[in-house]
Every structure is written in structure tokens, then in C-alpha cells.
Amino acid sequence: xxxxxxxxxxxxxxxxxxxxxxxxxxxxxxxxxxxxxxxxxxxxxxxxxxxxxxxxxxxxxxxxxxxxxxxxxxxxxxxxxxxxxxxxxxxxxxxxxxxxxxxxxxxxxxxxxxxxxxxxxxxxxxxxxxxxxxxxxxxxxxxxxxxxxxxxxxxxxxxxxxxxxxxxxxxxxxxxxxxxxxxxxxxxxxxxxxxxxxxxxxxxxxxxxxxxxxxxxxxxxxxxxxxxxxxxxxxxxxxxxxxxxxxxxxxxxxxxxxxx
Ligand SMILES: [Zn+2]
Numbered sequence: 001x002x003x004x005x006x007x008x009x010x011x012x013x014x015x016x017x018x019x020x021x022x023x024x025x026x027x028x029x030x031x032x033x034x035x036x037x038x039x040x041x042x043x044x045x046x047x048x049x050x051x052x053x054x055x056x057x058x059x060x061x062x063x064x065x066x067x068x069x070x071x072x073x074x075x076x077x078x079x080x081x082x083x084x085x086x087x088x089x090x091x092x093x094x095x096x097x098x099x100x101x102x103x104x105x106x107x108x109x110x111x112x113x114x115x116x117x118x119x120x121x122x123x124x125x126x127x128x129x130x131x132x133x134x135x136x137x138x139x140x141x142x143x144x145x146x147x148x149x150x151x152x153x154x155x156x157x158x159x160x161x162x163x164x165x166x167x168x169x170x171x172x173x174x175x176x177x178x179x180x181x182x183x184x185x186x187x188x189x190x191x192x193x194x195x196x197x198x199x200x201x202x203x204x205x206x207x208x209x210x211x212x213x214x215x216x217x218x219x220x221x222x223x224x225x226x227x228x229x230x231x232x233x234x235x236x237x238x239x240x241x242x243x244x245x246x247x248x249x250x251x252x253x254x255x256x257x258x259x260x
Contacts, residue, residue: 004219007178008193008233010170014182015193017167022190024160031149038142045138049131056124063117066110073107178222185229194230204228 077100084096171179185192194203196216201208206227208216216223216232223232 003175004178004221006173007175007222008219008231010174011178011182011231012193012233014167014170014174014179015186015191017163017170018186019190021160021163021167024156024163028153028156028160031153035142035146035149038145042135042138042142045131045135049128049135052124052128052131056121056128059117059121059124063114063121066114066117070107070110070114073103073110077103077107181222181224182231185224185231189228189230192230194225194228194232196225196232196234201225201228201230201232203230208232 080096080100080103084093084100087093087096174182182192191203194201196202196208196213199207199210199213204225204227206225208225212223212226215221216234217236219234224230225232
């Protein structure tokens with residue numbers, strides 16, 4: 001009974017280590033994906049900034065073009081004025097004047113549009129600056145999260161190595177048969193151990209045959225649930241007047257091992 005009880009105790013510890021190791025492996029695998037996800041959010045910020053800058057650039061380009069147009073128009077007017085001074089008739093004079101008026105209207109149109117663009121550009125410039133600040137902030141956030149993930153991964157890996165070392169030690173203490181049974185069951189279900197309580201397997205909830213339940217209580221061999229194949233163990237109920245004098249319970253000193 002003592003050897004089997006010891007094996008069961010070691011199996012419970014082994015299961016605790018294996019469950020924790022699985023959690024750590026899962027976390028180690030999830031961290032790079034999480035980082036990739038927030039880096040993707042960075043792309044969206046970069047695209048927004050690129051878009052804002054492109055709109056601002058096209059605004060500036062149009063303004064430069066208008067400035068150029070105004071210059072061309074002014075040169076044209078000055079040429080027309082020169083020609084007008086040599087006008088022979090009133091008709092010629094009026095024709096030049098009409099032409100000059102027309103070009104002046106063109107200049108006015110250019111200048112109006114230029115003012116419109118200038119007013120728009122203030123908001124566009126502000127947008128680009130906000131996008132730039134948002135990108136910078138997001139980039140800092142990503143860097144911070146990346147550093148956190150790196151730190152977390154290192155800590156997880158360290159803890160995992162410690163767990164595996166402890167596991168190795170337990171494996172040398174446990175009987176080969178008990179270890180074999182545990183590993184067979186654990187391959188199918190991570191919770192390989194189940195408490196037998198009130199005549200039932202507490203994991204699959206199925207009733208245990210009375211004879212088998214007695215055998216589990218006797219603890220003379222490793223017994224598996226006939227339904228879910230989990231390794232059954234029995235923790236005797238602990239009463240105040242029994243504490244310390246009853247049969248040893250798993251987990252030692254009268255405390256019940258929580259298998260949930
Ligand atoms: Zn079961």
C-alpha cells in the first residue's frame with residue numbers, strides 16, 4: 001500500500017508539472033503571434049500617415065502649379081500692355097483691354113483656388129502631424145510590448161526548464177509500471193488522475209463498481225476508471241478527531257488534493 005500510495009502521490013505531482021509545462025509551452029508559442037498582431041496595427045497607422053502625407057503633398061503641388069500659372073499670366077499681361085501702347089485704333093485698344101481683363105480673371109481664379117488650398121492645407125498638415133504622433137505612440141507601445149514578451153518568454157523558458165528537471169527527478173523515483181500507466185493516460189487526456197469519491201469517478205462522473213471502489217480505497221495497485229481510463233485515487237475524508245491518526249491522504253498532512 002505504501003509503495004502504491006507513494007506512486008500515486010508522485011503521479012499527482014507529475015500531472016501538476018505536466019499541466020503547468022503545457023501552459024508555459026502554450027504561452028511561449030502565443031507570444032510571437034501576439035507581437036505580430038500588434039505590429040500589424042502599426043502598419044495601419046503607417047498607411048494612414050502615408051495617406052495624409054500624400055493628400056498634403058498633392059495640395060502643395062497644386063499650389064505651386066497655380067503660382068506658376070499666375071506668373072505666366074502676369075507675363076502675358078505685361079506683354080499685352082506693351083502691345084497696347086502701340087495700338088493704332090480705339091478698337092485695337094479695346095481688344096487688348098478685353099484680353100487683359102480676361103487674363104486678369106484667370107489670375108483671380110488661380111488666386112482664389114490658391115487661398116482655398118492654403119486653408120485646406122492647414123487641416124491637412126494638422127492631420128498628418130496627428131497621424132505621425134499616433135504612429136510614434138503606437139511604435140513605442142509595440143516596442144514596450146515586445147520587450148515584455150521577450151522577458152516573459154525568457155521567464156517561461158526558465159520555469160519550463162526547472163519543471164522538466166523536477167519531472168526527470170520524479171520519474172526516477174516512481175515505479176516504471178505506474179509511470180507507464182500515467183504516460184499512456186496522459187497522452188490521451190492531460191488530466192490523467194481522477195479522485196474517486198462517493199463511489200464515482202469525479203471527472204467522468206460514472207459510478208465505480210463497489211468491488212473496484214474498495215480496491216481503490218485499499219490502494220494496493222494502480223487502478224484506472226473503467227470508463228475514462230483515468231488513474232483513480234481516494235482521499236479519505238478528514239474529521240477533526242481523525243486528523244493525524246487516519247490513513248495517510250494524498251498531498252500529505254490531511255489536506256485533500258484538489259484535482260479540478
Ligand atoms: Zn472516469
